Amino acid sequence: MGQTIVMKFGGTSVADAERIANVARRVQREVKAGNRVAVVVSAMAGVTNQLVAQVDSIDRMPDQAEYDVVVASGEQVTVGLTAIALHKLGLKARSWLGWQIPIRTDSAHAAARIDAIDGDQLSRRMAKGEVQVVAGFQGVTAEGRVATLGRGGSDTSAVALAAALKADRCDIYTDVDGVYTCDPRIVGKAQKLAKVTFEEMLEMASSGAKVLHPRSVEIAMNHRVRLQVLSSFEDKPGTLVVDEDEIVEQAVVSGIAFTRNEAKVTLQRVADRPGVAAAVFGPLADAGINVDMIVQSASLDGKSTDITFTIGRAELPRALEVLKAIKRKVKFDRAATDAEISKVSVIGTGMRSHAGVARRMFETLAKNGINIQAISTSEIKISVLIEEKFTELALRALHTAYGLDSA
Amino acid sequence: MGQTIVMKFGGTSVADAERIANVARRVQREVKAGNRVAVVVSAMAGVTNQLVAQVDSIDRMPDQAEYDVVVASGEQVTVGLTAIALHKLGLKARSWLGWQIPIRTDSAHAAARIDAIDGDQLSRRMAKGEVQVVAGFQGVTAEGRVATLGRGGSDTSAVALAAALKADRCDIYTDVDGVYTCDPRIVGKAQKLAKVTFEEMLEMASSGAKVLHPRSVEIAMNHRVRLQVLSSFEDKPGTLVVDEDEIVEQAVVSGIAFTRNEAKVTLQRVADRPGVAAAVFGPLADAGINVDMIVQSASLDGKSTDITFTIGRAELPRALEVLKAIKRKVKFDRAATDAEISKVSVIGTGMRSHAGVARRMFETLAKNGINIQAISTSEIKISVLIEEKFTELALRALHTAYGLDSA
Numbered sequence: 001m002g003q004t005i006v007m008k009f010g011g012t013s014v015a016d017a018e019r020i021a022n023v024a025r026r027v028q029r030e031v032k033a034g035n036r037v038a039v040v041v042s043a044m045a046g047v048t049n050q051l052v053a054q055v056d057s058i059d060r061m062p063d064q065a066e067y068d069v070v071v072a073s074g075e076q077v078t079v080g081l082t083a084i085a086l087h088k089l090g091l092k093a094r095s096w097l098g099w100q101i102p103i104r105t106d107s108a109h110a111a112a113r114i115d116a117i118d119g120d121q122l123s124r125r126m127a128k129g130e131v132q133v134v135a136g137f138q139g140v141t142a143e144g145r146v147a148t149l150g151r152g153g154s155d156t157s158a159v160a161l162a163a164a165l166k167a168d169r170c171d172i173y174t175d176v177d178g179v180y181t182c183d184p185r186i187v188g189k190a191q192k193l194a195k196v197t198f199e200e201m202l203e204m205a206s207s208g209a210k211v212l213h214p215r216s217v218e219i220a221m222n223h224r225v226r227l228q229v230l231s232s233f234e235d236k237p238g239t240l241v242v243d244e245d246e247i248v249e250q251a252v253v254s255g256i257a258f259t260r261n262e263a264k265v266t267l268q269r270v271a272d273r274p275g276v277a278a279a280v281f282g283p284l285a286d287a288g289i290n291v292d293m294i295v296q297s298a299s300l301d302g303k304s305t306d307i308t309f310t311i312g313r314a315e316l317p318r319a320l321e322v323l324k325a326i327k328r329k330v331k332f333d334r335a336a337t338d339a340e341i342s343k344v345s346v347i348g349t350g351m352r353s354h355a356g357v358a359r360r361m362f363e364t365l366a367k368n369g370i371n372i373q374a375i376s377t378s379e380i381k382i383s384v385l386i387e388e389k390f391t392e393l394a395l396r397a398l399h400t401a402y403g404l405d406s407a
Numbered sequence: 408m409g410q411t412i413v414m415k416f417g418g419t420s421v422a423d424a425e426r427i428a429n430v431a432r433r434v435q436r437e438v439k440a441g442n443r444v445a446v447v448v449s450a451m452a453g454v455t456n457q458l459v460a461q462v463d464s465i466d467r468m469p470d471q472a473e474y475d476v477v478v479a480s481g482e483q484v485t486v487g488l489t490a491i492a493l494h495k496l497g498l499k500a501r502s503w504l505g506w507q508i509p510i511r512t513d514s515a516h517a518a519a520r521i522d523a524i525d526g527d528q529l530s531r532r533m534a535k536g537e538v539q540v541v542a543g544f545q546g547v548t549a550e551g552r553v554a555t556l557g558r559g560g561s562d563t564s565a566v567a568l569a570a571a572l573k574a575d576r577c578d579i580y581t582d583v584d585g586v587y588t589c590d591p592r593i594v595g596k597a598q599k600l601a602k603v604t605f606e607e608m609l610e611m612a613s614s615g616a617k618v619l620h621p622r623s624v625e626i627a628m629n630h631r632v633r634l635q636v637l638s639s640f641e642d643k644p645g646t647l648v649v650d651e652d653e654i655v656e657q658a659v660v661s662g663i664a665f666t667r668n669e670a671k672v673t674l675q676r677v678a679d680r681p682g683v684a685a686a687v688f689g690p691l692a693d694a695g696i697n698v699d700m701i702v703q704s705a706s707l708d709g710k711s712t713d714i715t716f717t718i719g720r721a722e723l724p725r726a727l728e729v730l731k732a733i734k735r736k737v738k739f740d741r742a743a744t745d746a747e748i749s750k751v752s753v754i755g756t757g758m759r760s761h762a763g764v765a766r767r768m769f770e771t772l773a774k775n776g777i778n779i780q781a782i783s784t785s786e787i788k789i790s791v792l793i794e795e796k797f798t799e800l801a802l803r804a805l806h807t808a809y810g811l812d813s814a
Contacts, residue, residue: 017464054488057424062491069502070487073480080476081461084469095476099506100551144507 002034003168004126008136008158011045012175013232014078017085023232024085026173027131031091036126038165040136040158041082043074048137048151064109068138068148072098075135075154083133092130096122098138098146103157105139105147112147113215114139114156119164126165134161152213159216163223170225171238172212177231178239179204179211181404182256187395189405193254194237197244197349200254201227203381207345208259217241244349252357253348253402256395260342260388262292263313264373267323269304269333279330280307280323287322289315292343293376293385307332308374310385313339341373342391345383346398358382364401370394409441410575411533415543415565418452419582420639421485424492430639431492433580434538438498443533445572447543447565448489450481455544455558471516475545475555478517479505482542482561490540499537503529505545505553510564512546512554519554520622521546521563526571533572541568559620566623570630577632578645579619584638585646586611586618588811589663594802596812600661601644604651604756607661608634610788614752615666624648651756659764660755660809663802667749667795669699670720671780674730676740677714679706686737687714687730694729696722699750700783700792714739715781717792720746748780749798752790753805765789771808777801 007030009023023039030037043051051071055062079095086093098105101122105112122132136154141147149156155172162170177192179201184190196204198221205214211229220227220241230238244250270276277296284291292310299305311319316337323335351357361382365372370393374385386394399405414437416430430446437444450458458478462469486502493500505512508529512519529539543561548554556563562579569577584599586608591597603611605628612621618636627634627648637645651657677683684703691698699717706712718726723744730742758764768789772779777800781792793801806812 017461020465051484054424054484055491058427058488059491059495063494066487066490066494066502068487069490069504070484073483073487076480076483077458077461077477080473080480081465083473083476084462084466087470087473088466095473097476097553146504 002036004036004165005030006038006040006158006162006165006167006170007173008040008154008171009042009173009232010154010175011042011048013173014041014082015045017081020078020081020085023082024089024091026232027086028089028091031129031131038122038126038132038134038161038167039082040134040154040161041075041078042136042154043078047074047077065145068109068146072135072138072146072148075137079133079135086131086133092128093133094125094130095133095135097135099140099144101134103139103160105141105149107141107143107145107147109145109147111150112139112141114149114160117160117164119161123165152216155213155216156219159219159225159227162225163219167225169228170220171228171230173230173232174211175231175233176211177234177236178229179209179241179255181254182395182399183258186392187256187399189399191404191406193239195240195242195247196254197247198241199244199380200347200349201241203345203347203378204255204257207257207347207381207383208261208343209255209257250350251348252350252354253346253404254350255347256344256398256402256404257347258342258344258391258395260391261313262310262341262343263316263337263339264308264310264341264385265316265319265323266306266308266336267332268306268336270307271331272299272303272305276330277307279326283322283326284311284319287318289319289322293374293383295374310341310343310374340388341385342388343383343385344391344394344398345381346402347381349380351380360401361398364397365394368393368397409443411443411572412437413445413447413565413569413572413574413577414580415447415561415578416449416580416639417561417582418449418454420580421448421489422452424488427488427492430489431496431498433639434493435496435498438536438538445529445533445539445541445568445574446489447541447561447568448482448485449543449561450485454481454484472552475516475553479542479545479553479555482544486540486542493538493540499535500540501532501537502540502542504542506547506551508541510546510567512548512556514548514550514552514554516552516554518557519546519548521556521567524567524571526568530572559623562620562623563626566626566632566634569632570626574632576635577627578635578637580637580639581618582638582640583618583636584641584643585636586616586648586662588661589802589806590665593799594663594806596806598811598813600646602647602649602654603661604654605648606651606787607754607756608648610752610754610785611662611664614664614754614788614790615668615750616662616664657757658755659757659761660753660811661757662754663751663805663809663811664754665749665751665798665802667798668720669717669748669750670723671715671717671745671748671792672723672726672730673713673715673743674739675713675743676711678738679710679712683737684714686733690729690733691718691726694725696726696729700781700790702781717748717750717781747795748792749795750790750792751798751801751805752788753809754788756787758787767808768805771804772801775800775804
């Protein structure tokens, strides 16, 4: 009978004619194995950045709907080229843009969310052996406008399509060969995980691991889409992202993630009275600025306190504008900022049933002379904020401390 | 009240951010004058060639529907950027792709013809002062596939849109400032024509003058769309393409055009019997090869003759394949080819009422020692085939002979 498979190829996997031919051969192998295949492709590596630069050169604050028209063109090129490469191998293939399927999104241009995908026509064609080549990253709004999902959106397209097609598997082909316990470029002893749970993958993706987009993991988790991350250049097994009950022996900590993309803001000597937090974080939320960690120190004099929080580094200028606007109302001495920080997170579903995970983290960092500036935790994750220059040291020390080093 | 105007900008006019800003300023001027404006744009200069090269690098004989998906992306980029540039000037503007309007075409991918344009929504929006930015060169088939009109198709898009919108004028902005009596790069004394008739423009465009695409002139003629060709870089009047009755004093010859894109084929010693021409030109037509001139010499021995014809130079290899396939049936000694030819045409509506136009052409060429290899005529055009190396000499001599030289 064969399986229904969605294969997603990112920008580096379709970067030139030769690589697109390679993609076509991988697809051919699945078709020959009797599977029904839909392929989701990104824009060729570098193309989206070029398109964004073209928009920037005209207006740095463009109409988002028109921005989407421009940047969505990158995937349009790739679907056509991929379909042509598939034809060349003698396969039946057809390309699809967001509006043709359609992939319905909301109207939040440049960061749209998929509302619905009509998979019927694609399913019928796949059943006849035709490969469906779908443009990632894009959809169409109820108003008939082109919308894009924001960076990394092609992963989301692939998983949502897999859900719509009730696919047996969604294979994310990329330039790494799977999900590692930590970034192998920094921690040489990092190991590839054979399996990881949706929850862990979601925390990893949200904590800086770039292998999958968080939104795509969220959809996969909600629709129980079996995800696989694997290399488009090498022939070896990747990492399966699966339900927790598929993993018999769960490690306490399965991975260590990090991000250098945050900035820390400290409001010094804020009046210590009810409603202050709301007065600060309400306007930031209204401005669309995502606040990650928040630490409020105990009041020393009973009158004022310090509030520290982190935001995306790119949003720092906008955040400072917001703070300037509310300063008269909220009352604080000054907003001190620090962009030279990084966030390190240890992640593992096994944490739920094991005590002492946090303590080991704090002890390991202390032993290495690394000061913790802020802490935030979830059920399966502990994140700390540290000085950026200690990032590599912290990652390697924690990797060893949690027994993740390869032999 | 103002007028309804379609403004079309070609690839060199939208080649970079600065030129797109210049386009926006020209549009702004028309809006400020109280006009309702639709803008049609091509892909940025060089982009379509790059896209075609990308397709070529994968397959030189691609599926034409998928080829269209790739190449139509160029105009998608330009409409978005142009709309953003208009917004920056404070104008209301919205971009439109072929499928959004829709611009309906037939299914002849890569060379599609426009069947219908629904201009209602655009008209309503234009009436409210919103500039409509429309992607040239593209449309959508009844099957919902992207189709392109073939090279030069953006002119056609603009004129067809002007017809659908019942526009008062269709202004074709380009890198030349109008229609000349001959190519000014070759004939220094060439003059810009203030007005030219549809028929003349059509013959000129079909005979090698690249300023407008023949199909666009045909549509303008059929729908009586007032066309204007003018420079997007300079502020001066261009050339109006109008009905014959708008031109009071009609020159006998209004322009001299030429093309170096043809090749000559001579079938030597073809059996001189009925049905031979059909046996040769039928299969060529079936292969989609357009034959321009045909000359059959008188039979010398009553048994065989030579047939000479011209085709597009790019189609020569395919034509020779067709001839090889029919050689056994048609019987001829050999097919001699000559790609070093050019076609020179004198054009003028006044020819209808003036005798001696052809004789002056032949005498002028003879006086300059230029041999005529073939002749074809229409009501308002005489074309001759000559050795390519004589092209410049022929053009200058004829330009003088017909009294077209500027003072």
